[in-house]
Amino acid sequence: MYDNHQNNIEEAIIMCTSVTFLSTTGDHFLARTMDFAFELDGRPVVIPRHQTFTNDPEDSYTTTYSFVGAGRNFGHYILVDGVNEHGLSAAALYFSGEASYAPAPVDGKVNLAPHEVLNWLLGNNTDCADLGSKIDTLNIFNKSNRLLKLVVPLHWIIADKTGHTYVLEMQADGLHYLENPVGVMTNTPDFNWHLKNLHNYTNLQPGPHPDRQFDQMPVSAYGPGSGMLGTPGDYTSVSRFVRTAFIRQYTQAESTENTVNVLSHILNSVEIPKGVKLKDDGSSDYTQYRGYMSMADSTYYMQPYQDQTISRVRLTADLMNLKEPKEFPLHDQQQVVDLV
Template identity: 25%
Template structure:
């Protein structure tokens, strides 16, 4: 009977690993004493032909045409600002980008929760794909407040894009400007736009952002202060080394656990004198989120390429307008 239970558990674990094709990205924001704002993130992709290793420069005054299920017949606009972006599969956008005014836009996977508007051909002139939304924000605005004020002008519709290996693109967004102002944008429930203030600048993946905030209440005991020794009769029990205040910090790679871990490391980050220090520190923090090959894939299905493992870690200096990867 015990052997049978073990087999069932093993099978269920394997099915879980196979069914949750992972796109597990983690994002943080750090600020320095000299007014610097640094936005950093990891990039993972569940397809073995991922190519998120190219940097694309998009000039100002470029003409854009939004994509709908009927083709490129959506919203038209002319870009006011040039921007630089990571890209994949030759697409004009990718995981994140920054424009010439220092505005940052990053996309993060939100499977099972992101849900765009149903396409209405009568409203094609205001419609665009989720990738167009990223380009529209980067090319049209220089502050977070400007984006929020104009979001109602566009309708994001679902567009199947075979250029991404046929993968669906359920994204939510993190936007940040050089002042440190930041928002999380989610499109759910068939087109409902929800905007959140980022918790310590952290973002991961599903569920929705409000769920992650509630989940933080489960970790109120976490602290960078070591636990005190405890005396029980004749025994004096002391912490085993440093870090005892963070006992219970989740270490797996699920989005909820990464969110909690990223928040803890951001909250306990040392004071940073300048932007360059913040850039280096962002890479140190995100080293804790590097997903090794095989960590989320059963041994018998281990791919020969980087699948669901960390492929790119980027850091964007919004003050000096420098993307680093």
């Protein structure tokens, strides 16, 4: 089982859950919770085509495609999830105790700090196969995030509108680009560990377990729901992975226009209210927002903790061809930002 010593101070900082889902009309979505104690103040941001981002002190990278997601401006915009104009979507999640990066930039490589990877992923790739062909050019190296003042340990879930889903992890033995057969990702341990752990839960089912006989005594469940007996209910990454994988598997799909609502119900099972998951200093990790990415029409939906209203930004030709990035404060419901 997972060794609890890996729940170090970094793991206390952030937890997240991500999940993919397919509508009855054949459109793919990626959704995530952003669970954090530090107030990120993220908001929907559109990054237009052909933007150049400068890495401290001298490295830079240029993007080709436009994308929309949640982020903030720290001298330049850093996004933590989003979807691009080709329907490729991705989300960055914490990977403490496991992430291991190169000590420095490497000549001839695309050199990125961990917190810059998502911008590059969405800005320069059309689908999972395209990304796979470029993995060998990527070098993720140790560089601190300005806001958090640490090298952020991350891994990434990537999905495209054909239904392919992958996980990108960098550990001591190198960069791993892994197919994701269950459409779920959380945090530490590594992704392959989570897949193996699912074998411990083959007893879970949506229907009731049958009645049992103990010698001469018949035994039946007290009420419906016995099929989920044994489902872990805590907020550890291990338990959230199992719970989300099961609920995703059996949740009924609906039409594309209703899929965000379905995903909201799935993420209800892992949303963290303020006060129930405390750090040593007394601050509370909580679900600051949920993000939903529609790959069919390159639309980003955001649902903040303080106001459960879901707002959306759809990439349009005008937005994709702006000269500079554009952010949409959640209270601004103009133009393409509207309530769902």
